[in-house]
Amino acid sequence: MNATIRAVTRVAAFKGFNVLGFCRGWEGLISDLVKPMSARSVSGIINLGGTILHTTRCPHIRTKAGLAKAAARLAEYDVDGLVVIGGDGSFRAAMALSELTDTPMVGIPATIDNDIYGTDETVGFDTAVNTAVAEIDKIRDTAISLDRIFVVEVMGRSRGFLAAMVGLTVGAEIILVPELPVREDEIFSVIKDNVSKGKRSAIIVAAEGIGDTRALSSAIEKNTGLETRLSILGYAQRGGSPTARSRYLASEFGKKAVELLAEGKSNCIVGLQNGKITSIGLRESAGASKPLDESILRLASILAT
Amino acid sequence: MNATIRAVTRVAAFKGFNVLGFCRGWEGLISDLVKPMSARSVSGIINLGGTILHTTRCPHIRTKAGLAKAAARLAEYDVDGLVVIGGDGSFRAAMALSELTDTPMVGIPATIDNDIYGTDETVGFDTAVNTAVAEIDKIRDTAISLDRIFVVEVMGRSRGFLAAMVGLTVGAEIILVPELPVREDEIFSVIKDNVSKGKRSAIIVAAEGIGDTRALSSAIEKNTGLETRLSILGYAQRGGSPTARSRYLASEFGKKAVELLAEGKSNCIVGLQNGKITSIGLRESAGASKPLDESILRLASILAT
């Protein structure tokens, strides 16, 4: 987030724009929590997690009254262009807002869930993946030392992008994602096959979106007779110093967003597609569901043999 | 663990002893899972988490039959001295075993819980503290960005040593340990005071030993009206590459344990007391409860103002 704010602010300042920061996301726009930004006000933040502008869920923006206030504020401050940094919800709000204002808006996909159609990767995804991988590498120490099964729940909301990449890169024996349901008995038999091969520990990476992981791990213990533990990786996945790749995407996305506004483009989001920095319409992005690359899951299952 | 195994093995080899490793802890002693160890067989492991000898809970050792088998095995292999690496449970088993055998035993306290009487610090404690601190530093990014309360549950079994040190060093607003119960209304008022001071986020570090942290975080949200999240730091605390300090203690403890056996000492555990490597009797250690230094909690509450 901070690396994105830094990029947007400095590229905009470089192009001669005045930059305002609305604190606490949409709430800041509605409630006039605004602060002037300069190249200096974003110095020393590229390596910091979180966001200096703060953020919050803002139900108010989903109401007519909230949207009207937001539109009024954009007029009041005579905003030539609004950069919306966030995920799904932020972009839906931007779309609704675009009905009430002519202020051009460009979205920058920044969410650990990587569930935005129109970009192969979101800002923060690589950081969250590496945070989860580092934790699971440690959990594996215990799994192996104690010959235990670990079900590790990672974030990702209703999607499996985070779980799939984490599972592949930690060498998980099993990866469970909402997009590709696996029957419990299949899970049991994979574990039993492993035991027959002499592999007495296993890491099962499960997306939070698959449902009750606690019940699952009990079922595994009950059925396989092997000690099974559940570990829910928490909010650490959302914070921490960003990886180089997240900082890189934040920088490129921030630059692209300002360029698009400078060119008079509007109501689109920037993205990374086939290795290039691109953009697509807000509406197009919101309207489509990003497919999960299932080949990653097949590869993971081969590599976990 | 591995750093301890390395130290014991190499110091013993240096002193001309033959070294046997019993795999999977007591179960290995009972079920004859033994492997000859040499200086070479422990190379390249000082920086690895977990244990190359594996370990497991072994109910069998709590039975007369199990103890008898263990004692018989010690005789069979003509063991001159047994080094027991572990915590509370391992040492209680060692004490019971000492009734049935003359084989001298020395314990090395290695547990993240730091709850062994007779040592100011256990092997692995510093590693677990730093793992938890690194995670909570990341959680704080989210807490601050989102103005949220986080209840973070750390391990420590029935004691608060881990929670107290973690809470002090992350600058937790509140630390909850079993040794010093805090009434819920006190917790609420501390949070409300902070809000009145303009501090809208808080980290509450809670030892797993205090009970239902999920109920607690709901109660906090309900009472303070602030979004509250629970994050349970999992088994990552038990693994990972050991910190320098844990490696240092492992090395000193391993050396001391072998020296004690070489001197004919028996049935004691090594420890760090007032900055010196020492030892006390197994029975004395098992019989006493290690006090928690409450001044740490007072200092933490002053520093979190």
Place this chain on the structure above:
Amino acid sequence: MNATIRAVTRVAAFKGFNVLGFCRGWEGLISDLVKPMSARSVSGIINLGGTILHTTRCPHIRTKAGLAKAAARLAEYDVDGLVVIGGDGSFRAAMALSELTDTPMVGIPATIDNDIYGTDETVGFDTAVNTAVAEIDKIRDTAISLDRIFVVEVMGRSRGFLAAMVGLTVGAEIILVPELPVREDEIFSVIKDNVSKGKRSAIIVAAEGIGDTRALSSAIEKNTGLETRLSILGYAQRGGSPTARSRYLASEFGKKAVELLAEGKSNCIVGLQNGKITSIGLRESAGASKPLDESILRLASILAT
């Protein structure tokens, strides 16, 4: 490296091939340091730095005699396909070897230098970038606290790929790469401009390929009158647990390499191009020089204002 070896071995085993590992690179092929590999022999290595097969520079392979021996060995073991994991030098040797044998060869670009034509990214590059970034983040603490200029030399052999990405993502004030020489007086004036803006510290990321960084930092101190320090980031950049992205590329590249051999393809290298896993001819890759994306440097200089 290990993640690549794991992927090649397991995918090949999955496809029913026997797998042999030649230790210490070409030297192992010449001197018959071979070991049979199985799915099991690569377990638990995906998170380890270095390579279980060891490696070494092998001048011998640049001689007719060495090549002849290598070719003979391939025949002796009746090798159906050779996967060559490494960089520039390894691939040149593979090309020379291909004159003397019909054994199909496929290269997997694995070098922190990212200087292989035909792939946008090499295995290990992301890991090296993040290692350097983490170190420089720490150096910046000192730079800012002490108001100092730091010249930080990173690896990359004769190219600036590593320096450019590291410089962008640490927010370096200046990035120096061999592909785009900067005159010393330009460097001085950038620093002086920063001072006039009240920015009394600076990080200058320099590729090892630009020449004498020690002389440079003395010149900067002499000319600007600001305390300047040189920090040469060492071999830590070559080791350490791989990042998720490096593990991902290793897995995809390993799979692709085996598939190409299974399809009877020969004398090519796998790569990532425009976000897709692809391949190009060994000869084509060796014949061309990979261009450095200078837009990264321009973006970095804007973002460092």
Place this chain on the structure above:
Amino acid sequence: MNATIRAVTRVAAFKGFNVLGFCRGWEGLISDLVKPMSARSVSGIINLGGTILHTTRCPHIRTKAGLAKAAARLAEYDVDGLVVIGGDGSFRAAMALSELTDTPMVGIPATIDNDIYGTDETVGFDTAVNTAVAEIDKIRDTAISLDRIFVVEVMGRSRGFLAAMVGLTVGAEIILVPELPVREDEIFSVIKDNVSKGKRSAIIVAAEGIGDTRALSSAIEKNTGLETRLSILGYAQRGGSPTARSRYLASEFGKKAVELLAEGKSNCIVGLQNGKITSIGLRESAGASKPLDESILRLASILAT
């Protein structure tokens, strides 16, 4: 540093003192770079490296004029007590200053060199050790993969405290410190012995204080015929997020320093001795040289066999 500033400020505020921060160390006292500090002004810094107050070497304080100015400033601001955070040089300056003023002063030993008499450990030492250990763990990956000798130079100024602890905890084959010179031929023979045991790589940890490590590594390569590389661990050792232990010491030392001043004590430094937070006179500390515990070196050499 920041953790210490936080502790001093908050404990002092808690006791009802007004707190002033002098920026850039002694220079700030001389040149009137002062800022009022409150509990709020040190929030969110416990996990940050460096120092929010900045620091700098200040030759001026070694002059009569400088000291006079500093003394005058203490009177001007009517300072009841001065907390001096730093090392050797800072404390010598404090002693000189104490001749010209009655303002009580208490020193907090904060240096990665751990070379202050009167404390077993300084703030920052544990952090620097762990940073060096993490880097050398990565270097060992390369050392083992390439069968190479690495000479790794760590900081520590004229003393070997950092090198000794780092060397022990990375399992260095050889540790070189100024306090215990080792003849080159002894180094060569240790390496040759290792080779004869089949150990073809080695890590030699050398304190910067032993002299020319570049010449040493050339001599090793020349004499043993094994590829030898020098890696100088740089300023990263001085920065980075502090370890839990450094934060703990910073907190305890800060509290103790304020308590001593509140009790009217003067001209002493706080310390950790035999596991207790203590203090000794500034003069006593400056007058004595802290001994290096050579048993650590003996233990390291046994454990590296």
